[in-house]
Every structure is written in C-alpha cells, then in structure tokens.
Amino acid sequence: MEPRPERFRRLLEPVHDRTLAFARCLCKSRSDGDDLFQEAVLRSLAKLDGLRDDGAFRTWLYRIVVSVHRNRCRREFWRRLVPFGDPSPDDTVRTRTSGELDYRTTDWSPDAAAAADRARSALAALPAVQRESIVLFEIEGWQVDEIAALHGVSASAVKSRLARGRERMRAHYDREPVVGPTPVPAPGETR
Amino acid sequence: MNKYGKRRTRSSAVEGDAKVVDKVMTGDLAALAADCRRETSSFEATLRAVGVIATPRPAAKPLAGSAFVLMSLGRVYAQNMARAVSGVTALLLSGAFTFVLLIYTHGWRRHHGSDNLWPRSQLDLSTIQAALGVAIMVVVVYRVAFALAGHRCERIAREIEARGKDPTITVMASVRRISRWAGPLWVAGTTTFLVVFSLLWLTMGKAPLDVMLLDDQHFGFTGTIYGDREPVFSVTYFPITHIFRDQLAVIAIAIPASLLAASAIAKQRRVRARTLAVTGAILIAAGLYLATRDVGPLLTTLQRIRLPSTSLRVAVAACGMFGVLFILSAVVVWRRRRDHGTCGIEESR
Numbered sequence: 001m002e003p004r005p006e007r008f009r010r011l012l013e014p015v016h017d018r019t020l021a022f023a024r025c026l027c028k029s030r031s032d033g034d035d036l037f038q039e040a041v042l043r044s045l046a047k048l049d050g051l052r053d054d055g056a057f058r059t060w061l062y063r064i065v066v067s068v069h070r071n072r073c074r075r076e077f078w079r080r081l082v083p084f085g086d087p088s089p090d091d092t093v094r095t096r097t098s099g100e101l102d103y104r105t106t107d108w109s110p111d112a113a114a115a116a117d118r119a120r121s122a123l124a125a126l127p128a129v130q131r132e133s134i135v136l137f138e139i140e141g142w143q144v145d146e147i148a149a150l151h152g153v154s155a156s157a158v159k160s161r162l163a164r165g166r167e168r169m170r171a172h173y174d175r176e177p178v179v180g181p182t183p184v185p186a187p188g189e190t191r
Numbered sequence: 192m193n194k195y196g197k198r199r200t201r202s203s204a205v206e207g208d209a210k211v212v213d214k215v216m217t218g219d220l221a222a223l224a225a226d227c228r229r230e231t232s233s234f235e236a237t238l239r240a241v242g243v244i245a246t247p248r249p250a251a252k253p254l255a256g257s258a259f260v261l262m263s264l265g266r267v268y269a270q271n272m273a274r275a276v277s278g279v280t281a282l283l284l285s286g287a288f289t290f291v292l293l294i295y296t297h298g299w300r301r302h303h304g305s306d307n308l309w310p311r312s313q314l315d316l317s318t319i320q321a322a323l324g325v326a327i328m329v330v331v332v333y334r335v336a337f338a339l340a341g342h343r344c345e346r347i348a349r350e351i352e353a354r355g356k357d358p359t360i361t362v363m364a365s366v367r368r369i370s371r372w373a374g375p376l377w378v379a380g381t382t383t384f385l386v387v388f389s390l391l392w393l394t395m396g397k398a399p400l401d402v403m404l405l406d407d408q409h410f411g412f413t414g415t416i417y418g419d420r421e422p423v424f425s426v427t428y429f430p431i432t433h434i435f436r437d438q439l440a441v442i443a444i445a446i447p448a449s450l451l452a453a454s455a456i457a458k459q460r461r462v463r464a465r466t467l468a469v470t471g472a473i474l475i476a477a478g479l480y481l482a483t484r485d486v487g488p489l490l491t492t493l494q495r496i497r498l499p500s501t502s503l504r505v506a507v508a509a510c511g512m513f514g515v516l517f518i519l520s521a522v523v524v525w526r527r528r529r530d531h532g533t534c535g536i537e538e539s540r
Contacts, residue, residue, distance in 0.1 A: 016234045017228065025223060038237070038240055041237060045241055115219040115222035115223070116226035118219045119222060120223060138220050139223070139224045170216070173212045173216060174212065
C-alpha cells in the first residue's frame with residue numbers, strides 16, 4: 001500500500017495552486033487565504049485515510065477549505081472582540097511602500113490592484129455561503145451542479161445563492177462607486 | 192432573460208445601470224482571480240509546512256521580515272500561541288489576585304479586630320457599578336494578557352529571522368504542539384479567573400445570585416442574612432481558613448472541569464455532546480439537590496436564600512456554573528457534529 005505522505009503528495013500537487021488561489025479568493029486578504037489554505041491542507045492530511053476514492057480528491061479538498069472557511073467565519077465574532085494580527089491600514093501602506101512585504105510585482109498595475117481590492121471588499125460583504133458560491137461559479141468556473149454537490153444542497157438553492165450574492169455585490173458597488181479604470185479580464189480567466 | 196434563466200423585470204434604465212455595474216464587477220472579479228493566482232507558494236514549501244517533507248531544504252526565497260516569518264508559520268498558529276500564553280497569564284493573574292486579596296483581608300482582620308471587613312460604605316460589590324467594574328477589569332486583564340502574548344510571538348519571530356537559518360520545521364513542530372493546547376488553556380485561564388473572582392464575591396457575602404434575586408435583602412460579611420425586617424440566619428464567626436479551603440476546593444474542580452469542556456470544544460478529545468449534556472445536567476441537578484436539601488422546596492430556597500453555610504453556597508454555585516458550562520460545551524460539540532460530522536464535510540467519503 002502506498003505510504004500516506006507519498007499519496008498525499010501525489011494527490012495534492014495537481015490541485016495545489018488552484019486550491020490556494022480559491023482560498024485566497026474567499027478571504028479578505030492574501031495572508032488570511034494562505035492561513036486558510038495551510039489549515040485546510042493540515043486537516044486534509046490528517047483525514048486522508050478517510051478518502052476512499054482518489055479521483056474525488058479535488059472536491060474533497062475544496063469541501064475542507066469551505067469547512068475551514070466557515071469555521072473561521074464563525075470565529076469572526078471573537079476576532080472582533082479580540083483583534084489580533086489584522087494589519088492596520090497604515091501598516092499595509094507602510095509595507096507596500098517600503099517593499100518589505102510587497103506582493104505587487106512590476107507586472108501588476110495599480111489599477112489591477114485597486115480592482116482586486118474592490119472585488120475583495122464586495123465579496124467580504126457577502127455571507128459565507130454566497131461568497132463561496134460566487135467564487136466557485138465566477139472565478140473557479142464550476143458548474144451549478146458541482147457547487148450543489150459540494151455544498152450538499154439543491155441546484156436551485158445554488159442558483160438562488162448566486163443571484164442573491166450578485167445582487168448584494170451590485171448594491172455594494174452602488175454604495176461605493178468606481179473611480180478608476182477597470183481592467184479588462186484576460187480571456188479564459190473567468191467565465 | 193438573464194444568465195440564470197429568469198426574466199428581467201426591471202425598467203430599462205435600471206437595467207442599463209445594472210449592466211454597467213455587472214461589467215465592472217466582472218472585471219474586478221477577473222482582477223481578483225489574477226491577483227490570487229500570482230506568487231503562489233511553492234508546492235514543496237506547503238509540504239514542508241505541514242510536515243510531509245522531513246528534511247529541510249533551502250528556502251526558495253530569503254525571509255523578508257518578521258511578518259513574513261509569522262505568515263509562513265501561519266498566523267493561525269501564532270494566534271493560538273498567543274491565546275495559550277494569555278490563558279496561562281490569566282491563570283497566574285487570578286492566583287496572584289486571590290493571594291493578595293486574602294493577605295489584605297487577613298491584615299484587616301488582625302489590625303481592626305472586626306469581622307466586618309467590607310463595610311458597605313467602603314466597598315459595596317453588590318451594585319451594578321461594581322459589577323460593571325469587574326467586567327471591565329476582566330476584559331482589561333484579558334486584553335493585556337493577549338497583547339503581551341502577541342508581542343511575545345512577534346519577538347520570537349524576530350529572533351527566528353535573526354538566526355538566518357531555515358527554522359520552519361522545528362518551529363512549526365513546537366508551535367503546533369503549543370497550539371494543540373491553546374484552546375483549552377485559553378478557556379481554562381479565563382474561566383478560572385472568573386470563577387476565582389465570583390468565589391471571592393460570594394465569600395465576601397455579596398453573591399451574584401443574591402443581587403439578582405433579592406432586592407431588599409442583603410448579606411453582611413459576618414454571614415448574617417436579613418429577612419424583611421429581622422435576621423433569618425447569622426454566622427458569628429467566619430474563619431479565613433474556611434474561605435481559603437473552599438476556594439481551593441472549587442478551584443481544584445474548576446481547572447480540570449474547564450479543561451475537559453474546553454478540550455471538547457477544541458476537539459482534542461472525542462467527547463460526545465450527549466456525555467457533556469448529561470454531565471451538565473447531573474451537575475445542575477446536584478446543585479439543585481444541595482440547595483433544597485436542608486431548606487425545603489426550590490422556590491422557598493430561591494426566595495429566601497436560606498443556605499445554612501458558605502460551603503453549601505459555594506458548592507451550589509460551582510455545580511450551577513459548571514453545569515451551565517458543560518451544557519454550553521455540549522451545544523458547541525453538537526453543532527460541530529451537525530455541521531461537519533454526519534452532514535459529511537470530511538468524513539462523508
């Protein structure tokens with residue numbers, strides 16, 4: 001029988017980058033997304049023996065990411081009570097300008113960064129289930145049936161979540177109008 | 192028809208605005224997708240972080256700062272470490288607070304020769320203001336402990352950075368070990384602090400229950416319970432050792448009980464919700480039994496608070512407190528099971 005570390009390595013490698021990007025899209029910041037991904041990978045490693053079908057690894061891992069994400073959303077109350085580790089806006093500006101923690105590389109324009117931040121703040125205004133559905137459908141390119149299977153709900157429920165999520169995002173954009181130019185999505189990046 | 196197959200019902204102007212917003216939103220989502228896919232950490236780094244790869248390898252990029260180290264460790268673990276430290280700090284603070292207060296009351300007794308250590312004119316803990324003050328103090332202690340713990344985490348990260356090696360594996364292993372007990376220690380520390388303070392309140396004759404249930408009745412420190420017009424119960428001598436013994440006994444119960452409940456919440460033990468609920472129910476039933484054993488029906492007990500001794504009051508309070516704690520833990524565990532267990536998040540396949 002294949003050792004667990006080897007099996008985990010073989011299964012994780014093809015979906016690693018994609019899952020990390022999914023986790024980052026769900027969170028309010030990239031660092032939160034990295035934490036979410038790491039926690040999900042740890043949990044999946046611990047629970048790997050329960051996975052019988054290797055072909056379902058991707059869906060299984062995404063389920064774990066969603067589960068961890070919801071746990072973190074529930075803990076938001078306590079995080080608000082005891083804020084720790086969330087960088088202040090001043091810190092963010094400082095790190096970006098000093099280059100100490102600068103994620104923005106030269107090929108990443110300020111307009112694109114502003115657009116990504118807008119999308120992040122709009123997604124953050126959604127409830128967790130709607131955010132997950134929007135990210136899976138709009139960014140990850142999943143079908144409604146796949147999302148329904150992942151969440152364990154009906155397809156109509158997913159459609160309803162998508163519609164309500166988009167409506168809320170529209171309302172968010174209406175409240176905070178766009179001032180800068182909007183980058184044109186590259187072909188094939190989203191649906 | 193929109194993309195979900197529903198017929199649009201808005202006016203054309205609103206629909207036009209929505210189209211513009213949709214276009215902007217789609218562009219922003221594409222930018223977000225591109226942002227999230229940039230600079231992903233390497234697959235090897237992830238495997239190293241979760242311990243799949245045992246041997247350290249040269250880092251792909253040099254550490255850029257302490258924040259980067261904290262991030263690479265995972266801020267979740269750093270936070271858990273901070274919680275563990277703050278829990279221990281709260282435990283130590285509560286112990287120190289108890290000790291100082293006992294010394295103070297002992298000194299007062301010796302120098303003033305009076306049993307009435309806390310006259311109402313000096314310190315009245317039964318008022319709303321006092322309760323608010325206690326609540327603020329608890330929050331302040333907790334926040335300070337947490338800030339200190341967070342500062343310590345940051346210093347650890349800076350030391351790691353100063354060494355200039357690749358310490359990820361060693362540090363992750365130790366942090367994960369600490370993190371395993373973070374939740375229990377945190378809850379235990381906070382709970383113990385609250386229990387100790389409640390007991391001090393209780394033994395000083397200003398029980399929270401009395402405040403809630405009685406308007407025109409109050410305790411003096413001598414143990415006298417006043418009825419409508421006349422004393423209904425009086426303890427003339429209230430030895431300090433008696434207080435201390437009661438506190439130690441209940442603290443001895445408090446720490447393991449809160450550890451058990453907290454570890455169940457933190458999922459370190461596979462405790463069933465049913466077990467926790469039954470334990471809580473038994474504790475509450477024991478408290479009710481103790482409360483009504485000597486003085487008759489529960490309603491009479493609650494109306495008159497005729498518990499004959501401080502020990503009994505302490506036991507009733509402890510049973511009630513931990514009964515509620517266990518019930519709450521049971522609810523938490525049950526909700527987790529409902530969400531992630533039988534509903535099948537990880538274990539369904």
